[in-house]
Amino acid sequence: MSLTANQRQFNFCAGPAALPLAVLERAQLELLDWQGRGVSVMEMSHRHPAYIAMVEAAELKLRQLMNIPANYKVLFLQGGATAQFAFLPLNLLGDRGSADYIDTGIWSTKAIDAMAPYGEAKVIASSQGQNYHQVPRQEQLQLNANAAYVHYCPNETIGGLAFDYVPNTGDVPLVADMSSTILSEPIDVAQFGVIYAGAQKNIGPAGLTLVIVREDLLGQARADTPRPFNYALQAANDSMLNTPPTYSWYLAGLVFEWLLERGGISAMAQQNQIKADLLYQTIDQSRLYSNAIAVPNRSKMNVTFMLADESLNTLFLQQSEAQGLLHLKGHRSVGGMRASIYNAVPVEAIKALIAFMQDFEQRHWA
């Protein structure tokens, strides 16, 4: 039994998230026989010249997409963004005892907590007082000149809260958890010391973690840093110090190719803006749905909304799922609904969701 392309549902999952249909079809086509070799790419040695050529090409595509300067290394690691919460201080603290952290929600809090065994995480600004509904302004950041780095999360996947600016941290390297926003809009990589992202939101399948690190930050890892997570060692070994997540890496390469074919990141950003605008307009014009995030800080990737009558939540989820609109339940910590609308979620999905939301409101809240 096989599912055809037109039986696929609209998937609003926060992660692991929707992948482009064209990428999945290509992977399906190549699954049993990659490049006429009679084996799957996932059955090959990562040391095989053909595999190495493929991942080198994937990195070049990413560099082209993000316009990554030559003095940055791109690492393809394992462990997820959560593992990076600990590997960051291990790699970057050097002989300094502390790093600065901006708190804008659950993921930045987890990063702060994970830092504790290695040094002091100084929370230099927090949105907690605003219920995590708006991000701190640049003037509110209590920056410490001797911090090893400043960490922040440009897009809080759970709260649906996004920065509308890149913090200026002077000479202190800026570190960004871009798990749910990477590749969604153009950024200037040169403004960052380290960018990292778990793959399963906007890059590819789970299992792969991207780390983009400025070269001068390498080489200060603590001696007890596990070797596969020592940035300098992985950079020196082209991310193949040990076996990398070979299939996820291959799929990420296909996604990079798909993005380039579709006009790159600025074309995606235009689409993403249209998608988010459509959805927030629907929410703002309705009496049933609401979003409390300050307008400039509304996430374009994770659109959260509440129903005025929470007792309708179950019905909303049942009926949306029956119409092929999947995974709209908000994170258990915030409740309500969340539509994650990453690059791979087409505008048709948004339109279908909007039609459902308006119809649901008419039937249950008119």
Ligand SMILES: *Cc1c(COP(=O)(O)O)cnc(C)c1O
């Ligand atoms: C999903 C997510 C994480 C956690 O990623 P894992 O790969 O599960 O460790 C961390 N930060 C952000 C912003 C995320 O969206």
